[in-house]
Amino acid sequence: MNDCGCDKARKDLEEYLRNEVCKTEHSDIREHLENCPACRDEALVATTLTAVVARACKETAPEELRDQVLSRLRAEQATHH
Template sequence: MTDCGCDKAKRDLEEYLRNEVCKTQHSDIKEHLASCPDCAQEALVATTLTEVVARACKETAPEELRDQVLAQLRAVQATH
């Protein structure tokens, strides 16, 4: 294994986090993240953001809010 460096780690970070890189690349990026606080922080931010978006996509709006939004949309459509 060799440290792949910041440029490669950042370029391939999303694929790494989704396990879409080969084993060698995965090991190299993992090693780099373990020794580079800046890239490790970037990986943490990307992971956290992905988790928050995934949770948000599972939530549903309250029925009252949904009704208000739909009423506003209908009002706008009626004027066009």
């Protein structure tokens, strides 16, 4: 195993979570996360945040809100022309 301390694990955490590190590094980071509660917690926060952002990007605004925003945009455009 390479030296995979907290600094290394945290530096490469995003790439690790997206499976963008080589297999050797992936194994080293996974092993570190299994044995380091602080880094494991950081990985959980990153994973949760990524999932929440992805879910939010799939949501759509209610039609009434959409209509209000478009109406205000049109009113602003009309006053600036």
